[in-house]
Amino acid sequence: MGVAWGLRDIVLRDGVKMVIFAGKGGLGKTTSSAALAYAAAREGKKVLCFSTDPQASLSDIFERDIFGKGEVEVMPNLYVVEIDADAKINAYIQEVKQRIREMYKMDQIPPEIEAYIDSSVAEPAMYESATYDAMAEYVARGEYDLYVFDMPPFGHGIRMLTMADVLTSWVEKLTEVREKAREYDEIARKLRSERLVKEDEILNELYDIRRKLTTFTDVMRDRSKSAFFMVMTPEAMSVYDTEKALEAFKAIGIKPAGVVLNKVLPREMADNPSPYIRNRYRQQEEVLKMILDKFGDLVVAAIPMFPREPKGLDGIREVARHLVDGVTRIW
């Protein structure tokens, strides 16, 4: 079964620029992201592996201090970035306050307004848009051959991807309003025989944002340029979650490139003298049947449950053999 096995044929071909790993917490998104990024870099692609996890999980798996440090080269061609989204949000909030002070020529923002601005820091949407903005920025800059995005666990990272449309139409609207305002301003000035003022900084900024978002969504929506993978484990709970997530993806018009099955118990457990271990394995076999039945060909790779957490470049390389080269077949 299965058209392709292992991510190599799906991802490491020409034209693919962006890979996103989504899925519930703790199932292997970061592990998969690191392994794919590693394999692509070994093939000579210049790769950026990106996460916003405040737990600094890429730092953990690469065994390097990366969090909030910008792009860190962990081996030739492989750059890892773990953005400090909270710091980014705080910097943004400061900027907003500064602009308000300048615009209204005040030394101090009224306390109730300041409190309102500060409270927006706690909004999950704020975290998501900061993440989205950082992703779009990297892709629009275009300095890498491949971008691997390790998504945050909440909402399977799906809600964040729906921001594409929300943000784009929001920026479109703002631009339109600003353009109209500028038109009226010009007419008013002409009537008063005044000369045209300098460039509209805000409008230019909006054009920049729009360019950035469009570049990003164009890549994201193009199936030949981007691939989404759901990471799951062979447990009933994970089957139900993945089913729901796949529906949510479908609803926003994103077709996943495949499902990665992680933490698959090894066959040798079937003959283990311990009934506990044998049972555990038997249970997995039932779930695997369910997975085959529900997702079938969508499953494109299987990674075994290792005796220890895969960490460091050696551990990552081992994961890549399964994820990318597909050395473990389950059916």
Ligand SMILES: Nc1ncnc2c1ncn2[C@@H]1O[C@H](COP(=O)(O)OP(=O)(O)OP(=O)(O)O)[C@@H](O)[C@H]1O
């Ligand atoms: N195949 C495996 N065998 C053994 N341990 C694994 C395997 N895959 C992942 N792990 C371990 O499971 C834990 C969770 O994996 P990982 O951090 O990749 O998940 P995640 O989906 O990124 O989690 P989060 O949602 O919290 O970001 C880690 O400690 C990792 O080392």
Ligand SMILES: [Mg+2]
């Ligand atoms: Mg993670």
